[in-house]
Amino acid sequence: MPSHPFQxxxxxxxxxxxxxxxxxxxxxxxxxxxxPWVLIIPETExxxxxxxxxxxxxxxxxxxxxxxxHYKRHWxxxxxxxxxxxxxxQQLHIHVIGxxxxxxxxxxxxxxxxxxxRSYSDDDLSQWQHKLAQLLETLT
Amino acid sequence: MPSHPFQxxxxxxxxxxxxxxxxxxxxxxxxxxxxPWVLIIPETExxxxxxxxxxxxxxxxxxxxxxxxHYKRHWxxxxxxxxxxxxxxQQLHIHVIGxxxxxxxxxxxxxxxxxxxRSYSDDDLSQWQHKLAQLLETLT
Numbered sequence: 001m002p003s004h005p006f007q008x009x010x011x012x013x014x015x016x017x018x019x020x021x022x023x024x025x026x027x028x029x030x031x032x033x034x035x036p037w038v039l040i041i042p043e044t045e046x047x048x049x050x051x052x053x054x055x056x057x058x059x060x061x062x063x064x065x066x067x068x069x070h071y072k073r074h075w076x077x078x079x080x081x082x083x084x085x086x087x088x089x090q091q092l093h094i095h096v097i098g099x100x101x102x103x104x105x106x107x108x109x110x111x112x113x114x115x116x117x118r119s120y121s122d123d124d125l126s127q128w129q130h131k132l133a134q135l136l137e138t139l140t
Numbered sequence: 141m142p143s144h145p146f147q148x149x150x151x152x153x154x155x156x157x158x159x160x161x162x163x164x165x166x167x168x169x170x171x172x173x174x175x176p177w178v179l180i181i182p183e184t185e186x187x188x189x190x191x192x193x194x195x196x197x198x199x200x201x202x203x204x205x206x207x208x209x210h211y212k213r214h215w216x217x218x219x220x221x222x223x224x225x226x227x228x229x230q231q232l233h234i235h236v237i238g239x240x241x242x243x244x245x246x247x248x249x250x251x252x253x254x255x256x257x258r259s260y261s262d263d264d265l266s267q268w269q270h271k272l273a274q275l276l277e278t279l280t
Contacts, residue, residue, distance in 0.1 A: 048208055048219075049204070049222045050201045050205035050220065051205055051208070052201075054198060061190045061197055065188070068188055068190055079187075079188075079226055079227055080188050080189075081225050081227070082189045083222070083224065083225065084221070084222045087221070087239055087246060087247035087249070096190075099227055108227070108251075108252050109225060109227070109252055111249045112249055
């Protein structure tokens, strides 16, 4: 057991809404509603994706695949960006972002480019949380 | 067996030098020598990282971890960017990029931002290929 309980980085907290928790992975929805964009934050001190345990990588990928299917079905996403960058926030977090040829930034990446500011309503958020709970059920 | 032999996308070929091949993964060095930047191109028709077989993901991650250690040792990289984007080139390719607080783009991402143009000499390339062969030996 680590001596400190795991805490999500303050910047990640500020940038996202809580969606759920599964297998030591925190799921958070990026605040910008312009694109379907989930952050997966594993409960670990490891900083690099490739240094994660195989089990954690497998679980992240299962989640990523389920999110990808969800994005394709509900946002007509045609491409999933899957990335661990971490140049700004050091704590390991994996972006799973649905992209589409007609989205506001296509084909540019989201990082460092200005996305139109759109917010989720409380209803949107409830729906996301509900949908995520359903997705997690299919995984367990 | 697929009916066509696997071919690497023409844009990826143009952007990179061949480094090696391991476990159905092509390894290529991005032509820009400003940062240590390897592309891993799995021999597959799958387009999304999370849809790859677990075996391929494991092998990519083993390679990514070995490359990360190599970048940290020889380029003083402090952060590894690991990403499957694919908005421009559809064929699945995974970027493994070594970053450092003093690199030309820090903390911005490399995609869509202007890296200073630096090329590898033939000697540099030979050294890379030699080093990669050594890394692959530690994995098999």
